[in-house]
Amino acid sequence: MDVEVGSNLYRNTDGMIEIEGVPQIQVALKPTTGALLVNFALFDAGGKVTAKLVDSTLMINERRAYEVNKTPKSLLLTHPASGTVILQMDVKAPDVVAFTKGEFHTIKGHVIQVICHRMENRQAPCQRHDARSERRVRRPRLTQGRTRPILRPSAR
Numbered sequence: 001m002d003v004e005v006g007s008n009l010y011r012n013t014d015g016m017i018e019i020e021g022v023p024q025i026q027v028a029l030k031p032t033t034g035a036l037l038v039n040f041a042l043f044d045a046g047g048k049v050t051a052k053l054v055d056s057t058l059m060i061n062e063r064r065a066y067e068v069n070k071t072p073k074s075l076l077l078t079h080p081a082s083g084t085v086i087l088q089m090d091v092k093a094p095d096v097v098a099f100t101k102g103e104f105h106t107i108k109g110h111v112i113q114v115i116c117h118r119m120e121n122r123q124a125p126c127q128r129h130d131a132r133s134e135r136r137v138r139r140p141r142l143t144q145g146r147t148r149p150i151l152r153p154s155a156r
Contacts, residue, residue, distance in 0.1 A: 003027060004098040006114045015097070022107045027089065027097050035072040036091050042066070042077075043105045053077065053087075 003010045005017070015027040026039040035056075042051040052060040056070050066086065069076045077087040088101040102114040 001027070001029070002096045004092070004096065004100070004116075006099070006116050017099075019112060020106045020108050020110070024106065025087075025099075027099075029091065029095070029097070033072060034091065034094065036070075036075055036089060036097065038075050038087070038089060040077070040087060041107075042086060043107050043109070045105055045109045047105075047107050047109055051077075051086075 001013055001015050003013050003015065003017070016023050017025040017027070019025075024041050028037045029035065030037055037055045038053055039055065040053040041049055042053075044050050049060060050062045051058060051066045053068065053075075056068070056075050058066065058068050065079060065081065067078050067080050069078075073091040075087065075089045076085065078085055084103055085101050086104050088099070090098050090100060092098045099114055100116050102112070104112055106112060
């Protein structure tokens, strides 16, 4: 499965995204229907779990602060009180899932923002990674002053 995270493309992944060494997001497609299934742990600034998605369904929702809207091909997790998009994912092709927008804390309390940078009338350059070989296919683009991406899917 290929996973787009913002403007980065990760090829040949198993759908698991580790952030700061912790598997925080897992994406899969249901074999029979192709429906999007997302497992996700949402933390507060102190590292405490405030919400948890299991197979695209909210299982933990502290103070009922979060709302999930889903279709078989998309998922949107929001914090309605602030209007923040926590997680937005879409199926773009039979084996390609796009994580296009999001803002959430890691287990260590760092804020992660996922956005897809686009320039007028053309797509911005992006990074492509092959999770099996960790080989960069196109030229790297600096992200938050780093040459390596913060989010790293694990290999199959």
